Amino acid sequence: MFYFRYLGAELRRRKGRTVLTATCLALGVGLVVAVTALSAGLDEAQSEVLEPLTGVGTEMSVSRPMEIEQGGAPPDAGGGPIGLDDLGRAGEKFDTYRYVSTDTSFPAAKRKRVAAVDGVDATAVGLTLSVAHVSGVVPEQSASASSPAAGAPPTGSSASGGPPDSINFDTTIVSGVDTSNPDLGLLTASQITDGSYIAGTGDAVVSQSYATQEDLAVGDTVEVGGKDFDVVGISSGAVGGQPSDVYVELGRLQKLADLEGRVNSVEVRASSAGEVGAVSGRIESAFPGSEVTTSSDLADQVSGSLVDAKNLSGKLGTALAVVALIGAFGITTLVTLSSVAKRTRELGTLKAIGWRQWLVVRQVAGESVLQGLIGGLLGVAVGLAAAAAIGAAGISLDASLAPASGMPSPPGGGAPPGIGGPPGADAAASVASTVTLGAPVSPGVALTAICLAVAGGLIAGVFGGMRAARLRPAEALRSLG
Amino acid sequence: MTSVTSGTDTNGKRDTMSGNENDSIYRLDSVTKVYGSGATAVTALEGVDLGIASGELVAIVGSSGSGKSTLLQLLGGLDRPSAGRLALGGLELGRAGDADLAAIRLRTIGFVFQQFNLIPTLTAGENVEVAAAPLGFDGATLRDRAAAMLDRVGLAGRAGHLPSELSGGEQQRVAIARALVNEPEVLLADEPTGNLDSATGEQILGLLRELWRESGMTIVLVTHDPAIAADSPRVIRLADGRIAGEDREPLAGVG
Structure with a gap:
């Protein structure tokens, strides 16, 4: 068709104009592709970080955080404060376990109330406790120090029966897992990186970080509440998972902690991912006092260079892409208008001969749109190259996740009430992870980029066309006096 | 094809207002053209009465600013008169809409410009095709018509050349081929030799006269060259926007 030959001839034989507009659009669109790819890469990195929780379909975790008054002991903190009087007479040895949680426990049967909520697909109960093992020699003490306030450690001067280091303290975060459903709950089968899932009441799975810390491997034994468990598996210790050290069968932990029939979390999978927000609200209404942590809440808790990069990409990157795109559109429009002005005689002649x-x-618009198409294709190539460069650079981002609500992290430095702050009690408060940044370009993004460039060409074409439309055919004869 | 003429016969008795209205392809009654308004208004043509018979070859001469280009624009439907009546065939050009004027320029009128006005990015063949493309011919027909027309103006074998690869005379021949490809009834030539050396200009004029004799179409050419005018069967002299005089060779022209 003649008109296509004319379009092709204009683009081919006015190379400078074609190259300039196509390059401008290519750079603008390429930047959009690169920023979008970077953003997608950062989203993937965040998903990877959150995968241990969200990847198994557990979109929500329901707990009942207890109300804690300033300076007072929690009313249900797993046995209350440890008074030195309770341990025995001064100078006597003691060895005791305390089970602590900041979440109020509730009967496991309450799960039904959550399960009955509209939009809930599946539920699994769990019990997570901080197991404090306290042992040593009972120090001598003054009357005023007999009942210290929760979380307020006794000072060395007030304990005269022995040096403070005569008391050994260590704490382990232990979760009781509802093993009837290995796909949902505090520990899922997909999280096992070595060994197997919990099969019996004497089995335990330890987290990767705890296994490293305690030098444990599958086949070893681990002590929980004075009882030995067989380590049958190691679970992934990535950020986002419930950061428990040891996972055992739920009934066993309930018995050890003297909390038979009670749990302190319900893991929930929603029928549809889009309904998480609504279902979360309904659960909180159906289950008074409960708090629902969703995966998006978790996303908000991620911190580290991943978040910085996301913020940078989200704000600066998007702004840069928008500015570049507007600039490219502007330059394309100006070049088109200038071209129309230069071609006054040509366009006037077309009108004079009956166009x-x-x-x-x-x-005029067709030429611009075609230039936009060329710019779009070039831009996608530029964007793909930039994305490939980002991937090849192998940029590492670190991320850390604060513990989800429901994790034992008592106020006052994480120490169980009544006992001096032990070292390492905050170890489980957050888990760090490192992810490598990629920049995937989806076909949809590439297509959108081409459409954007074509739209840029169209905008320029509309302006150019409007100017061409205003030309009078008599312009073709203007050169005469 | 739009036809605006009733025939190509000429009438022996002619004056500035053609004696027989049936033979006139153009009739101008008191045509005035004013550019601008108020104090800055410039009157380019004032009260022009003119008849051009079908098949005539008319030269319009005058000095720069005499209004000859304005007259050509009005005859070509590129502009409308400010006052008076201008008819091409039976159609009042002053009242025609833009689309009607475009259709007349496409089918009934051919233009030849002083600067050739070829499209620099298109080959000679495509420059001819550009005029016929709006008529909706398929590609092969379009190419054949263009090739035949280039052949007619003596440029066979030059269809693939860009205007920049052609001499001035060759470019004007391409422009003439473009003007004639739709077989118009009127050819309007605006200083067709103005950008050519005298020998080439003479060749172009010779070609135009030859085409005029063969086709019987009406040719109106604007020139300031007295030599060209002297060779034309009818010469209309313009001065200050008015017709200052006319020379005619009786029964000259259509052969």
């Missing part, structure tokens, strides 16, 4: 106005406008 209808819309044919002239179509010609």
